[in-house]
Structure formats: C-alpha cells, structure tokens
Amino acid sequence: MAYQIELRHLRYFLVVAQELHFRRAAEKLCISQPGLSTQIKQLEEGLQLPLFHRDKKKVSLTAAGHYFKEEAAFLLNHLERAKTQLRLLGDGHLGELRIGFLGSAMQRVIPDLLVALKKQNPKVRTSLEELSNRAQIDALQRDRLDMGFVRLKRVPPDMVLYPVYRDTFSVVVPKSHGINAANFKGMHELAQEDFILFSQAYSPLYYDTVMSICEDAGFTPRISHKSVHAHTIFKLVENTLGIAIVPTALQYGFDLKVDFIELKNIRQRAVLSAVWKAQNRNPVLPPTIELLKKLHD
Amino acid sequence: MAYQIELRHLRYFLVVAQELHFRRAAEKLCISQPGLSTQIKQLEEGLQLPLFHRDKKKVSLTAAGHYFKEEAAFLLNHLERAKTQLRLLGDGHLGELRIGFLGSAMQRVIPDLLVALKKQNPKVRTSLEELSNRAQIDALQRDRLDMGFVRLKRVPPDMVLYPVYRDTFSVVVPKSHGINAANFKGMHELAQEDFILFSQAYSPLYYDTVMSICEDAGFTPRISHKSVHAHTIFKLVENTLGIAIVPTALQYGFDLKVDFIELKNIRQRAVLSAVWKAQNRNPVLPPTIELLKKLHD
DNA sequence: AGAATTGATAATCATGGCTTATCAAATAGA
DNA sequence: TCTATTTGATAAGCCATGATTATCAATTCT
Incomplete structure (x- = not known):
C-alpha cells in the first residue's frame, strides 16, 4: 500500500473528472493547481494506476478513471446520505x-x-x-x-x-364523442380512431399493453400523439385530437372535460x-x- | 458544516466502536490515545452528534453510533472492493x-x-x-x-x-434481371416480384420497414423465402428465386453475381x-x- | 485511603497539505 | 515562423494540523 486514500482525494478527483481541467478544477475547489496535481498523483499512487490520460495538452479519463469516477461518486453520495439519516436520527426521527x-x-x-x-x-x-x-x-x-x-x-x-x-384500463374520449360509457360495445368500435399514448420510452410495458389491447380487438392503432404527461394527453383528447387508453386511476385528480370508459372485460391490467x-x-x-x-x- | 470528515475518521471510529475502549483501540491503530480521542471528537463534531456514551467509565455506542458503524463499515468495504476491481483492471484482465x-x-x-x-x-x-x-x-x-x-x-x-x-436500403436483383441500377424507375416496378427477406423473428424492425417500403409503393410483397443469413439470401437471388431488399452496406464483403440498386429516394433507412x-x-x-x-x- | 484504571486536556513536535514561483511542452494567433 | 498563451508538472518553503508526551479529573477496586 503506497498511500492512504482519504475522502479529500475522492472529492478532488471528482471535480477534476468532471472538469477535465486541473486549473479550472483547482479554482472550483478553492485550492492551488499544484496542490491539486499532487493530491491526484497521490490518489493514483494509492490505487497504483493512472486515472487520467495527460497526453497532448488534453486531460481525459482512463478506463480505470471512468470506473473510479462512478465509485467515488457513489461513496461520497452514500456518506452524505448517512449524514442526513444521522441528523434525522438525532432529532428522534427514524430516518x-x-x-x-x-x-x-x-x-x-x-x-x-x-x-x-x-x-x-x-x-x-x-x-x-x-x-x-x-x-x-x-x-x-x-x-x-x-x-x-x-x-x-x-x-x-x-x-x-x-x-x-392492479388497475383496469380506461378509454378516454372527449365529452362530445358519440361513444360513451353507456353505449360502448367494445374496443373494435375504436379501430378507426387516432390514439394519443404515453411515449414508449416513458413506459414500454404500458405501450406494449395498449398495443396488445388493440391487437386483441383486431386492429393496429393509428397513433397521432405521444406524451409523458397525463395532463397533456387529456388536454389533447379534450380538444378532439384523438382518444387515449390509460390506467383508470388517472380519472381522479384532474379536472377536464373528458369521459372515461372503463375496460372491465379485457384481459389486460395496468400493474x-x-x-x-x-x-x-x-x-x-x-x-x-x-x-x-x-x-x- | 463544522469539520470535513475523512476516511481516517471512519477507520478510527470503527476500531473504537469495536473495542469500545479508547486506549486499546489506540494501541491497535498504533497511535496515541489522546490523538484518537481528538479524532473521534472531530468526527462527532462533523456529524453534529455524539457517537459514544462516555459516562461512568464505560464507553458505549449511541443509537446514532450503531447506525454509523454499519455505514462506515460499508463505505470502507466498498472502497476496498473498488480498489481490487481497479487492480484487476490494471492487469488488463478485466478490461x-x-x-x-x-x-x-x-x-x-x-x-x-x-x-x-x-x-x-x-x-x-x-x-x-x-x-x-x-x-x-x-x-x-x-x-x-x-x-x-x-x-x-x-x-x-x-x-x-x-x-x-444510418444506411440506405438496396434492392438486390440477379445480374440477368431486366431491371438494373441504370434503368430502375421505382419500387412500383417490382410489385409482381417474389421477395426473399430476412426472417421476421430475426429482425422485426427490418421486416416492418421492408413492408412499409412496399406499402409506400402501393403493393404488398409476395414473399417466397425467408432466411437469417445474408449469404443465403444472395444465393437465392443469384439463382433467380426472387429479389431482396437489404441494407446497402451488405453489398461489400460478399462475392456474388447479384446487382445492388440503392434506394436513395425512399424515406426508409436501415438504422x-x-x-x-x-x-x-x-x-x-x-x-x-x-x-x-x-x-x- | 491509596492505587490503578478510565478518557480528556495542554503543550509541543513534525508530517505533509498547500502555497508561490517557475518550467517545459503544446497550442493559437499574427 | 515566431511570439504569446495555456497547459500540467516540479521545486522550495510555509504553516495547519495530526500526533506525541505529560498531566489531570473522575471513577473503580482493593
């Protein structure tokens, strides 16, 4: 073991790893650049391998550096968290x-x-x-x-x-829509509608499930809009830009002029x-x- | 923030927490007892709460101390693990x-x-x-x-x-085929051809995209063969068993008697x-x- | 009471973290 | 091409602070 590593080393290293610039990092840390350089060197000595490429005027992380950046961030974050937990504990809280x-x-x-x-x-x-x-x-x-x-x-x-x-899904339609909860016969009625859905990146499972609902009804939905906010989706429906399929729970908490038609008889559930x-x-x-x-x- | 906490504090604290005895702990750490005392005091100041009960000649952990013992042990262990990981990395084996x-x-x-x-x-x-x-x-x-x-x-x-x-698609036709890169007018010319495609299971996206290319040209392709190997597909084309649509990049690296007609003017790309x-x-x-x-x- | 522990305090030492001053190398601008 | 600028590394010195020894007050045991 060459050098004993301290948290100071990790704190300094993280800033350098972020800035990729010793002088800027030193300024950010309110210490001098040579001091920072020696500390980083100590760290590298302690770990027995280089964390930075310093060739050709450009500083970049080595593979080991990339890995250690993650670990250092994790460690400091964990300590910070332990400290807040302790503070709460000191106040008689459980955490x-x-x-x-x-x-x-x-x-x-x-x-x-x-x-x-x-x-x-x-x-x-x-x-x-x-x-x-x-x-x-x-x-x-x-x-x-x-x-x-x-x-x-x-x-x-x-x-x-x-x-x-486990929630059911509901079809969301504008108030003015001909189909409503009373006269709704089944998903097949909606084959020709434009659909507004949550983005697939936001929730792939939701997306796939909605697709399978339509597939079960014998059609592939035409998707006109996608969003990550329920409120946006409802607004679009309200303005007759399409209909949506969402977890039924979303009918509470919004004050909008749309109708929910709960799909109790399909196999899919929003889990x-x-x-x-x-x-x-x-x-x-x-x-x-x-x-x-x-x-x- | 009173004091900056360092790993040294954690290392010392852990030994004291284990021994519950400052003098023995100091001996184990090869430092003097007063030095250890001040370091622990610094730690407590940094965390803004006491970690030990020191009343009546007996040292014991406070509730906060118990919690922090776990966390400190975790942190030091995690750092050690990161170090061994790094060492492996330095040997090039984990790399x-x-x-x-x-x-x-x-x-x-x-x-x-x-x-x-x-x-x-x-x-x-x-x-x-x-x-x-x-x-x-x-x-x-x-x-x-x-x-x-x-x-x-x-x-x-x-x-x-x-x-x-992002690659273009190309139509692959046998050399003997009447249509070639020079006289090719558009996909609609190929409506009556037999198509040889990559299996849908191999790449659903490819499959769907080829379908949409034909759809844009106003026809549904008649599919005669499917394969998972480009080489097989080209062989089939060479033997006039059909034509294919594949990413253009595939024209390099095979030595076959087929012609590639690059589809530059369609919207689809092979990503x-x-x-x-x-x-x-x-x-x-x-x-x-x-x-x-x-x-x- | 006296002896022997305990951890905390006081004064001092010395390691090493940080500073300023400077350098060599690479880059940018004219 | 030559200069000016910017980069990180190095050298030497200062001083903050971790660690030491000496000591104390408090408790426990005989």
Whole structure:
C-alpha cells in the first residue's frame, strides 16, 4: 500500500473528472493547481494506476478513471446520505425514505402509503420525486432512492419487484364523442380512431399493453400523439385530437372535460409495482415494505 | 458544516466502536490515545452528534453510533472492493469488452470501432460474437455481453439504445434481371416480384420497414423465402428465386453475381444502433461509448 | 485511603497539505 | 515562423494540523 486514500482525494478527483481541467478544477475547489496535481498523483499512487490520460495538452479519463469516477461518486453520495439519516436520527426521527414514482401512482397508491406510514410511525420523513421508470431504476441503482413505483415487468437482478396495485384500463374520449360509457360495445368500435399514448420510452410495458389491447380487438392503432404527461394527453383528447387508453386511476385528480370508459372485460391490467434494492440497509425500508404488504394483502 | 470528515475518521471510529475502549483501540491503530480521542471528537463534531456514551467509565455506542458503524463499515468495504476491481483492471484482465453484432454491422461499424478502440486504449481486449437482435438483448440482460449492435427501435427499459449508422436500403436483383441500377424507375416496378427477406423473428424492425417500403409503393410483397443469413439470401437471388431488399452496406464483403440498386429516394433507412445496459459497470464501457459518440458525431 | 484504571486536556513536535514561483511542452494567433 | 498563451508538472518553503508526551479529573477496586 503506497498511500492512504482519504475522502479529500475522492472529492478532488471528482471535480477534476468532471472538469477535465486541473486549473479550472483547482479554482472550483478553492485550492492551488499544484496542490491539486499532487493530491491526484497521490490518489493514483494509492490505487497504483493512472486515472487520467495527460497526453497532448488534453486531460481525459482512463478506463480505470471512468470506473473510479462512478465509485467515488457513489461513496461520497452514500456518506452524505448517512449524514442526513444521522441528523434525522438525532432529532428522534427514524430516518428518511426517498420515494420515486410515476405520475399515475399519485392518485391512490402513494397517498395511501404515505398516510399509513405516517400513522404507523410519525417519525419517518419522506421525500418524493416524480420520475420515469428508467430514471427510477437508475436512481435506485445509485442509492439516490430507497423505493420506486414503476410499471415494469422486469428489474435488475439485485432489485425486488412487488406488485401493489392492479388497475383496469380506461378509454378516454372527449365529452362530445358519440361513444360513451353507456353505449360502448367494445374496443373494435375504436379501430378507426387516432390514439394519443404515453411515449414508449416513458413506459414500454404500458405501450406494449395498449398495443396488445388493440391487437386483441383486431386492429393496429393509428397513433397521432405521444406524451409523458397525463395532463397533456387529456388536454389533447379534450380538444378532439384523438382518444387515449390509460390506467383508470388517472380519472381522479384532474379536472377536464373528458369521459372515461372503463375496460372491465379485457384481459389486460395496468400493474403498478414497488421496487427496491435488496441490499438497501435503510432502517425505514423494512417497516415500509411490511406496510405495503399489509395494505395490499 | 463544522469539520470535513475523512476516511481516517471512519477507520478510527470503527476500531473504537469495536473495542469500545479508547486506549486499546489506540494501541491497535498504533497511535496515541489522546490523538484518537481528538479524532473521534472531530468526527462527532462533523456529524453534529455524539457517537459514544462516555459516562461512568464505560464507553458505549449511541443509537446514532450503531447506525454509523454499519455505514462506515460499508463505505470502507466498498472502497476496498473498488480498489481490487481497479487492480484487476490494471492487469488488463478485466478490461474486456464483449461485443455482439448483426452480420450487417461487420462491413463498417464494427471494424471502425475496433480500430479506434485499439488505438485509444491498446489494453482493452475485445471479444466478438455474431448474434440475432433477440439473442443480443438476451445476452446483454444476462451480462454475457457488454454491447450489442442491433436493428431495433426499442429495447428493455434498463438499456440504452444509441443509433450509430444510418444506411440506405438496396434492392438486390440477379445480374440477368431486366431491371438494373441504370434503368430502375421505382419500387412500383417490382410489385409482381417474389421477395426473399430476412426472417421476421430475426429482425422485426427490418421486416416492418421492408413492408412499409412496399406499402409506400402501393403493393404488398409476395414473399417466397425467408432466411437469417445474408449469404443465403444472395444465393437465392443469384439463382433467380426472387429479389431482396437489404441494407446497402451488405453489398461489400460478399462475392456474388447479384446487382445492388440503392434506394436513395425512399424515406426508409436501415438504422444500426448500439445497445448496452445502463447500469453495466464494466470500466471499458464508458470510454467505448464516448468513442462511439465521437466516431458518430 | 491509596492505587490503578478510565478518557480528556495542554503543550509541543513534525508530517505533509498547500502555497508561490517557475518550467517545459503544446497550442493559437499574427 | 515566431511570439504569446495555456497547459500540467516540479521545486522550495510555509504553516495547519495530526500526533506525541505529560498531566489531570473522575471513577473503580482493593
């Protein structure tokens, strides 16, 4: 072991890795450039391999550097998080639970969970962030979230997926539309409509499921618009730019002039699942999972 | 923020937390007891809460101390793991990039990438495997591949799709065919031909795209044969069993008696994309992605 | 009480982190 | 091509601070 690595090294390294420029990085860190250079050199000596290519006036990360950047960021983030958890613990709280969710989980599942959690243990603090499926998985992987609420059927192997809410789908039509909940016969009636859907990148499972609904009805939908916001979709429907198929839960919480026709008789369901990392040691997580299972039962 | 926390603090703290005895811990750490005391005090100041009860001649952990012991151990262990990973990487053994690709990527994209990669970082080892779209996604999912080259427009949510090469399509006709590059008027001339295509299962996107090309020309193709190998397709064309539509790049690398008629004036393009798992931590991956983006620009 | 622990404090030493001054190499501009 | 500028690395010195020794107050044990 050449040199003992300290957090200072990681902090400095991260800034250099970001700036790819020693002088700018040094300025950002409020230290001198030579000081920074020696610290980075120490780090490289401690790891026994170079983290930067310094050839031809250009600084760039080596393969090892790229890898270590991830790890260093992870470590500092984890320490920061431990510190906030400690602060809460010191205040008598049990800790903080960082939750990510899709917009469509805000209608029922998330509020129910939060209320129950508050009731069971008032000393738990929660932070909420609306994120796409993809962003949630990413944030969980990096320990920026403790629990996500997604519409996916598979997650990385070190994560647990737990379905919490099976919803029906509903067709969303403008009030002026001839078809409504009373006279609706079946999806086949809608073969000629323009469809407005959530972007496939936002939720591939939703997209595939909607496709299979139409396929079951014997047609391929003509898609006129895509969006990642339910509100946008409803606005478009309201303005007769097409019809939509969305999880039924979305009918609450918006004040718009559209009709929902619930599709009770089709096989597809909109499944919302909780996800968390199996090895997450946040003390608030286990009671929350317990609670989820109890709410779901 | 009172004090900047360093790894030294964590290292010292862990020993004290284990021994619950400052003098013994100091001895174990080969430092003096007063030095250890001040360091622990600094740590507590940095976290803004006490980690030890020191009343009545007995040292014990506070609740916060218990929690922080876990976290500190985790952090140091994680850093150690990162270091050994890096050491392997330095030996060049972990520096392997496993690439999967469609046959049609072998003409340009893959060779270009490999040459550039070798040039930028000669210590990276690469392994290549020709696989179908589906097989590549599967292998990526199981961590058997680091990067794939596919013709797909969507991939699972934990993967990234990055288009790297937009190619035109070409009609492939036998030399003896009346129509050739010089007198070709448009796709509508080929409405009555038999078509030989790549299997739908091999590449759904290719299949759909060819269908849309014919649709745009006002006909539905009559399909006489399907195959998963370009070579087979060309052989069939050569023997006047039909004509084919394939990515233009395939005209290089085969020695066959067929003519390529490039379809420059249609809207469809054969897009080849790189795919990788977002959370893949192979250190060779990031510089490769960077390289791809630079090559593509 | 006296002896022997305990961890905290005080004063001092010295390692090493940081500074300024400077360099060689590469780049940009005229 | 020549100069001016910018890059990161090096050299020498300062000083902050981690660590040391000496000591203390408090507790426990005999």
